[in-house]
Structure formats: C-alpha cells, structure tokens
Amino acid sequence: MGEFELIRRYFARESLNDPSVYLGIGDDCALLCPPTGQLLAVSIDTLVEGVHFLPGTPGDKVASRLLGAAVSDLAAMAATPAWFTLALSMPSFDQDWLEPFASCLAETAQGLGIHLVGGDTTRGPLTLSVQVHGFVEPSLALKRSGAQVGDIIAVTGYLGESKGGLESLLKEEPETPTIAHLRQRFYAPTPRIKLARALAPFIHSAIDISDGFLADLKHILKASHVGAKVDADAVLLSHELLAFAGNTALARQWALTGGEDFELCLTLPSEHWEHCQRKAQALSIPLTCVGEITNTDALDIWESGHKVHYTQDGYDHFRSSNG
Ligand SMILES: Nc1ncnc2c1ncn2[C@@H]1O[C@H](COP(=O)(O)OP(=O)(O)O)[C@@H](O)[C@H]1O
Ligand SMILES: Cc1ncc(C[n+]2csc(CCOP(=O)(O)OP(=O)(O)O)c2C)c(N)n1
Numbered sequence: 001m002g003e004f005e006l007i008r009r010y011f012a013r014e015s016l017n018d019p020s021v022y023l024g025i026g027d028d029c030a031l032l033c034p035p036t037g038q039l040l041a042v043s044i045d046t047l048v049e050g051v052h053f054l055p056g057t058p059g060d061k062v063a064s065r066l067l068g069a070a071v072s073d074l075a076a077m078a079a080t081p082a083w084f085t086l087a088l089s090m091p092s093f094d095q096d097w098l099e100p101f102a103s104c105l106a107e108t109a110q111g112l113g114i115h116l117v118g119g120d121t122t123r124g125p126l127t128l129s130v131q132v133h134g135f136v137e138p139s140l141a142l143k144r145s146g147a148q149v150g151d152i153i154a155v156t157g158y159l160g161e162s163k164g165g166l167e168s169l170l171k172e173e174p175e176t177p178t179i180a181h182l183r184q185r186f187y188a189p190t191p192r193i194k195l196a197r198a199l200a201p202f203i204h205s206a207i208d209i210s211d212g213f214l215a216d217l218k219h220i221l222k223a224s225h226v227g228a229k230v231d232a233d234a235v236l237l238s239h240e241l242l243a244f245a246g247n248t249a250l251a252r253q254w255a256l257t258g259g260e261d262f263e264l265c266l267t268l269p270s271e272h273w274e275h276c277q278r279k280a281q282a283l284s285i286p287l288t289c290v291g292e293i294t295n296t297d298a299l300d301i302w303e304s305g306h307k308v309h310y311t312q313d314g315y316d317h318f319r320s321s322n323g
C-alpha cells in the first residue's frame, strides 16, 4: 500500500461536518476558522516507542495514550478541544497495528470532541506527534503563573495509578483486575476538560501532571514566584495502587513523582474551595486539597508531622536515571 492510500484508508475515512473546518485533510494546509473573541490554544506532544510505550504495544493503546495526553494540555489551560494534526512515523506498513490505532484514534477523538484535520506520514522509527488546538476565552485561560500566597493546592483524581500500570508492564505481571485498572489509567488518560471549564473562573493557576506531581507543581511555583507546603498524607491513594505497590510509602512515592497521570494540579483561593469541590463532585471527579501556596521560595513536603525530601520529583528525558 502506498502512502496516500494509507492516509485515505486510515485517516481520511469520514468527511468532516464542522463549520470551523473550512478545509480538512487532503490539501497542503487545513483551513480553519477559530471563533471570534476566543484565543487559540496550541500544544504538541510526541510519543516514541521505547521511551513512552513498550515495543509491541498494540495500536489502540498507543492511540488513546497519545490523544489523551495531548488534549490534557488543553484542559490545563481550560480550553475547549477543536482540531488536531497527527505526524506518524513507522518502520513499515503494518495493517495489524494501524487498523486498531486508527479506529481507536477516531473513537477517542469523537469522545473528546476534537477533529483530525491533517498530518504527515513517513517511514522511520515508531514515533507519533499530535498537535492539538482549542479555544479559550481570554479571561478564563489558566496559566502556570497565577498562583498567589495562601492559595489552596488541589489535585484531581488518583495520582500514581498510571505509574503503577507502567511498573506492572515493565515487570510483565499477569493481568489481574487490579492491574488491568492501573494499565487502563496508563494507556487511556482522561483529560479533565469539563472540570477545568467549570472551575476556571475560580482558579488562579493550573498545570497538567505529566512528569510527576512534585515536578509539575514546581513549574507553577517558578512561574508564579512563590513556594508551597505539601501535605503528602492528604494525597489520595487508590485501593488498586496500594494493593499493587504493596506498601503506602511506595504508593505515595509513585503518586508524588511517578508522572503520566494527566490529572490537573490547580491553585485557588480558599473562599472558592467548597464551591469547586461541589462542582467536582457533580462530575464524579475527586478533587483533593494537598497543600498551600506560601511566600517562601521552597517546596516543603510534610509526611506524618515531618519534613521529608524526595531525591527525584519526576521524569526528566535527559537525566540518566528516572527511578
Ligand atoms: N523543542 C521545543 N521548542 C520550543 N518550545 C518547546 C520545545 N520543547 C518544549 N517546548 C515548550 O516548553 C514548555 C514546556 O514543555 P513540556 O514540559 O513538554 O510541556 P507539557 O508538559 O505541557 O507538554 C512548553 O511551553 C513547550 O511548548
Ligand atoms: C517504556 C516507558 N518507560 C518509561 C516511561 C515513563 N515516562 C516516559 S515519558 C514520561 C514523562 C511524560 O512524558 P513527556 O514526553 O515529558 O510529556 P510532556 O511533559 O511533554 O507532556 C514518563 C513518566 C514510559 N511511559 N514508558
């Protein structure tokens, strides 16, 4: 099969019926119409075989991980997903991999309300990049730089589960229901778009957790010129994570530093806390207060009444060891 037949068969299957897409797949560029008065939010993410997923991972699992993680960046800005482009490099034409990849990509995109409008397909090591585009009202866009002293630090969902799923894959553990749950969290992140949109008017700063909660919180602290006090005991640890990790200390370490949770870390003034919690409850998403923004230049982590230190705060592509 040739390059253009592949694109037609797998990626240009349906014609788009969206007024914001003037011209989609098939020309030198897509032509798109952002709504007037809104900002265009743009972000790109890449997955590399052997770096982000294990060799031999089925196409559907790569697709949900790829798009979920990319759209999570839109959630972190409180943007509504609109369009994405896909750059795909693979060593050879592999129908058994491409078919589930393309089907799951289309299904995930539909669920997230985002449309594939173009891309690029080449031969090379298995690498996938997705550029996502979304819209956000200028007054609602959530930045890393807005945290204020006294803000509550809150996180969504159960951190560390994705790291548990990855560890179970690296150890080639047989798939029990507990492990299936953790692997699902690794392979199929759920961008918190609805919650971000609902909370945006009350939030001072936000980031999505990709490298690790502590590492990503540090980006907020640096951008906002503030410090933080984190209560590690307050971080929710799911039954599944505790069961797989085998002890609370390891589960907590994964939750604080494991990464790829694609949950949100938010800071907000305490007077809005109860209202935000009710909004999260209505969407059945846990929202947990895990600390406070301080006027120091440090990130202090407290556990059982003691200040503790984590040697690694998250994943770094160019550091030699990543825990
Ligand atoms: N090669 C690059 N060229 C320009 N900007 C980059 C490059 N790599 C990363 N960035 C920018 O640096 C910032 C941090 O990147 P990253 O940690 O990958 O963000 P995220 O976790 O949101 O994906 C982002 O604003 C991103 O756009
Ligand atoms: C085979 C394998 N080894 C290790 C990891 C762990 N890992 C790889 S990248 C990464 C951090 C997130 O990826 P990145 O590309 O930095 O995402 P971004 O911050 O740009 O959203 C983590 C925890 C993995 N997912 N798969």
Ligand SMILES: [Mg+2]
Pocket: 044, 045, 046
């Ligand atoms: Mg990135």
